[in-house]
Every structure is written in structure tokens, then in C-alpha cells.
Amino acid sequence: MDVIVGGGVVGLSVAWRLARDGRPVTLVDPAPASGASHAAAGMLAPVSEVAYTEVPLLRLGVASLRRWPAFATELAADAGLAGTEALDLRSDGTLDVAFGTDDLAALDELATYMEKLELPVERLSGRECRRLEPMLAPSVRGGLLAPGDAWVDPRRVTAALLAALDRRGVPLVRSRVGELLRDGGRVTGVRLGEGAEMRAERVVLAAGVWSAGLAEVPVRPVKGQIMRLRSPQPLLTRCVRGTVHGTPVYLVPRGDGELVVGATQEEMGFDTRVTAGGLYELLRDARELVPGVTELEIADVVAGLRPGTPDNLPVIGPSGTPGLALATGHHRGGVLLAPLTADILLGEEGELAALCTPGRFREIS
């Protein structure tokens, strides 16, 4: 039996795909779907994220984005949902906008870089941007459209994964794992916080940033504050992002009229306080892109901890210790990378799996 430690979008996806494959699996989490996955905006946007990432991560993201439609269709069916609309999966692209001459030059440079990588991208004038998104500020002077980028509602995805696991009869143990059981250099199971032991042929450590408390894994918390605004009618039809005062900000529309505004990036340890300064900066910058946001009602504010790694790539696959596999370190892209992660835990090998191999860090055990 596989024991999956952690029920965020990553652990849930792995557990569900293993169960679908007919493998015996148990999930352990005291509060499933409460970690970074609860905070995530849900952008599936490897192309528009290229400015903030590196080519290996881009390749993982593009490969995982391709798997999302089938992943969502199968998940919706397994969870008893009508279709992928129930997960708010949308593929209308991301629009990256610029205001000043410097911004425009930076976007132009980015477009050239994207074209060199043969990524689909369209350069737009300010007027063309506003034709696509009439609520954009008049000061927007140009933009880049990444038409293939998509997004999904991570809270709906984790709820669907929990429902699908339940329908497949996968046991969910609502306890904290206190430690991994080890015997003769092998991981043989987990000890729950209350002291009970669970034996496993394989333990998959998918506890996000908390994985580092259970094994030697180089993940660190990168705090992100994010807010959800409620809009009587949708202000945007696609994801919009831009850089204001040197800081990136994005807006993600949900099917139910909600507008997600994110997100800060802070190295603050395990601090998950939502601060006035964090929210102020998000709203100030979002208003530069779409002035109408300040009229909207605040629905929700939250801070989550992204599991960052030294090279920004996730840590997925068998560890150096027999009986222990890892599925963590997804940093800014755990929702995007969930389908690919599950495939690697199901045994996919090759170039993509090699990029994520835990073996690249010597200290992992």
C-alpha cells in the first residue's frame, strides 16, 4: 500500500491517480486542502510566467498544461460533476500589460524571447488590449497575449479530488504524521501524531512546505498574500497581469463573478498573517491595471506558503531512501504541475521526470 502524506492539490492528485490505476492507497492529512492550495489563484500559465521562471520549469509547465484538459475531464467524471465547467477550467489566455516606455520595452524583449522559444504569443497595442478587456485602465499602452494559457479554481479542484477519492473508497486519515518509520535504511511507514503506526510499501511525502519537517528536503516557505473580490458582473474575461512600481500583480476572473487579486512574494518563514501593507499594495497595484476593482466587495483574504526549492524546480520521484518518494517543492506552480506530478509518481520516466529528480540534491534522505 502507498501512504500519501499531505492532501493539498499535489497529494490529492497523486492519491487519486494511483487509486484510478487500481493501486491501494491511503491519504493522511489533519486538514486536507487547507495549505497553499487553498490560497492559490489557479493560473495554468507557463507561457506568461516565463518572465519569472527558467526554461526547465517552462518545459515542465507546458507539458503539464497539455495534460490538464484530460485530467479535468476524468476528475469531473470521477467526482460526479457535470463537466470541467464545475472546476472553472478556462483557456482564454493571459494578457500581460504595460504602461510606460520602460514597461513596453521590457514586454517587447519578453515577446522576442518567447518567440525564440517558439511559444505562442501576440503583441498588442493599448487599443487592442482594451478591445479585449474594456475595463483596463486608459493608461495601458500595450500588451502581450499568451492565448494558450489557462486557469482553474483550485478550491473546486481539491473539493472534486476529495469527492473522487471518497467515491473510490480511498481511506482519508485525518491525523498529522509525526514522523516517518525507518527500519534498516528503509522507510516502512508513518507514525501518526497520536502514536499509532501505519505500515506502507511506499510513503509519498506530499506535505508541501511542511515536508521539510519529516525528511531532509530543501523546501522553504515563500509567503503569498492574495484576495478575492466579489463582482456583480465579471470585470474581466481572461487573466490580466502587469508590473506596477516594479512589482508583479495579476487578476484572475472566476466564473461566479469573483476576481482574484494576487499575490505578494515574501520570505517570512512560516508566518501566515495577512497584513494591511500586503493588501494595500495588492489593491494599489491592481487598481492601476483595472481601476474598477476598488468598487468591489472583499470576499476573502488569505496568506499561503509556497514550497520553494533552491533551483525553483519541484522535487518529484523516488528519494535516495528505499520506500520513500517525494512530491513537493512546487513553489509557484503546484496547481499547474499537479497532473505531471501524478504521472511521475505513477512511474513516468524520461526527460521531464529527470528534471524533477530528488537525486539532484545530495542532502535528501
Ligand SMILES: Cc1cc2nc3c(=O)[nH]c(=O)nc-3n(C[C@H](O)[C@H](O)[C@H](O)COP(=O)(O)OP(=O)(O)OC[C@H]3O[C@@H](n4cnc5c(N)ncnc54)[C@H](O)[C@@H]3O)c2cc1C
Ligand atoms: C498566494 C498564492 C498563489 C498561488 N497561485 C498559484 C497559481 O496561480 N498557479 C499555480 O499553479 N500555483 C499557485 N500557487 C502555488 C501552489 O499553491 C502550490 O505550489 C501548491 O498548492 C502546493 O501544493 P501542495 O499540495 O504541495 O501543498 P499544500 O497545498 O500546502 O498542502 C500540503 C498539505 O500537507 C498537509 N500537512 C502538513 N503537514 C502534515 C503532516 N505532518 N502530516 C500530514 N499532512 C500534513 C497540510 O495540512 C496540507 O493540506 C500559489 C501559491 C500561493 C501561496
